[in-house]
Amino acid sequence: MRSEANILPLLVDTDQLEAALGQKNLLIIDVSCTRECYDQGHVAGAIFLDFKRLFCGQAPVANKLPSIDQLSALFSELGLTRDTHVVAYDDEGGGWAGRLLWTLEVMGHSRYSYLNGGILAWRADEKAQQTESVQPIASVYEAAIINPVERIELDELKDKLGQSQFAVWDARSAGEYAGTDVKATRGGHIPTAVHYEWTRAMDKDNALRIRDMAEVITELETVGLSIDQEIATYCQSHHRSGFTWLLGKIFGFKQVRAYDGSWNEWGNHKDTPIES
Structure with a gap:
């Protein structure tokens, strides 16, 4: 706090x-x-x-x-x-x-x-x-x-998949999410994860400052990420999702957590479920 x-x-x-x-x-x-x-x-x-x-x-x-x-x-x-x-x-x-x-x-x-x-x-x-x-x-x-609680690890994330009021935010590129751009042993995304690439929240014409917050929050809600959910965010190495975690804090999300293992762990693990 x-x-x-x-x-x-x-x-x-x-x-x-x-x-x-x-x-x-x-x-x-x-x-x-x-x-x-x-x-x-x-x-x-x-x-x-x-x-x-x-x-x-x-x-x-x-x-x-x-x-x-x-x-x-x-x-x-x-x-x-x-x-x-x-x-x-x-x-x-x-x-x-x-x-x-x-x-x-x-x-x-x-x-x-x-x-x-x-x-x-x-x-x-x-x-x-x-x-x-x-x-x-x-x-x-x-x-x-x-x-x-600010961190979520692999086993807990697996257990929470599909639970109501729990969402997963994939901050990577569209190709990584779809599995066409593979940066681990396996490509794709965590099941139920919704895609909102981290750079979408940046104003490229205004020195990469955060775009209008109301607009970004509306876009997040449209893809399935609302402020009253518990959200786990990830990317390849918890670098891009460092920013999306921060956005959640700035926007006042109820609970935003970071999966620091990210795809470098999930995509290289032998028995994690994957969607593409």
């Missing part, structure tokens, strides 16, 4: 973040796809995070949530404390930023915001950028899984 003590709301625009720069306990994290993007110019004070640090990196499903030890090491390195308010952004409309914020939520750290449109919006609005690299001030952060 978000606290009234949070420095910023969940979704912030460039003006709001600009006004908050320099505040105590504000930690801005750039999760752009490449270091080059960060080096070209970032929000003042932002530190760079390689998105691969958000994966456990271990077989058989390397994209799953890191271990407690890995999370403790990562967020100590980033300088996180219990009082830190994190603002996350990236250069692609919110996938990696969403994955980071989901990780914080799983750990029970609800002091966070997403910069709508990320660095593309910051640049489009001609906000000042910094090119010098910013080094975090390390802390001692002991991670814990405080909100495991």
Whole structure:
């Protein structure tokens, strides 16, 4: 649950973040796809995070949530404390930023915001950028899984398929959903999953900011995803679904959970049911 003590709301625009720069306990994290993007110019004070640090990196499903030890090491390195308010952004409309914020939520750290449109919006609005690299001030952060309900794993997901008021959101491309673009041992989608590709919610003519929320919610309801359902969202590696999980939070969905194993686990598993 978000606290009234949070420095910023969940979704912030460039003006709001600009006004908050320099505040105590504000930690801005750039999760752009490449270091080059960060080096070209970032929000003042932002530190760079390689998105691969958000994966456990271990077989058989390397994209799953890191271990407690890995999370403790990562967020100590980033300088996180219990009082830190994190603002996350990236250069692609919110996938990696969403994955980071989901990780914080799983750990029970609800002091966070997403910069709508990320660095593309910051640049489009001609906000000042910094090119010098910013080094975090390390802390001692002991991670814990405080909100495991934010995550759904394979066996629970299998058991819930077909239950009333439970829906599965496939955020991948149409080809991946249909099984014509195969990125695992098997192609297709999780049975009962409905398809709404993550980029549909982005305004491509407005720096990938989130489109009109009422319109997006209507589109989601049309395909079978309503705010009063429990929703599990997934993609290939819980990257694109990092953004769709975040959308659910922003839109006020009753319960949106992330399947971090995603298709990299489901599509490579020998006995998971598949539709195409």
